Amino acid sequence: MSDEKTSSDGRETPGRRRVRPEPTATQRALTLLTRREHSRKELARKLSARGVDAAEAEAAIERLAGEGWQDDARFAESLVRSRVSNGYGPMRIRAELATHGLDREAIAAALDTFEGDWSELARDQVLRRYGGSVAEDRTLQRKAADFLIRRGFDAACVRSASRLDFDD
Known part of the structure; x- marks a missing residue:
């Protein structure tokens, strides 16, 4: 079997696929935005990583922002x-x-x-991770406090949740 195909006028042509044109900056940005939301900065960085010129990327992002895509x-x-x-x-x-x-x-x-309530969210995280035994164990309280600090909760939320002061 040959890779040759017959055209409508009877001539044989190579059986190659059509080469798609290179997508524009706008098309690339839109492809990224259809998957999930992106910030302008993140979109510009990703377009740059894909070889799009910075000015062209900025113009594409501006256009998509104007049309409500970004x-x-x-x-x-x-x-x-x-x-x-x-x-x-x-x-x-x-x-x-x-x-x-x-x-x-x-x-x-x-x-x-x-x-929601940030303190309640912090308490929920402590209960999920350490259970209800945190109130009696100082070591677990410290571990819970460290965990919440790494998670980005402020001191009041950490204090309340790591001691599980439900009376507050």
Whole structure:
């Protein structure tokens, strides 16, 4: 069997696939955005890693932001929801949002979308990880406090949750 194919006019042509044109910066950015939300900074970094010129990437991001495909506020809210569901505290989330190039106002607005109680979230994390025996064991209290600090909870949440002061 041969790799040759017959065209409509009867000539044989090589059986090669059509070569697709190189995707534009906008197409590449849109492909990334259809998978999940991205910040402007993250999108620019990923486009640059894929060989897109910085000016071309910025123009593509600007266009997609204008059309509503890319929105830093929506990205920040999505990241807050994701991190809260994974048990992270506000300090850790704030630091991660800052690495994405968001300003203080955008970060504060995104954290304000969390309607729960940070102390309750911290207590839930301690109960999941260490069970109810933390209240009696000082070593477990220290471990729980260290765990919550690494997770990004503030001192008041850590103090309350690591001692499991349900009377507070």
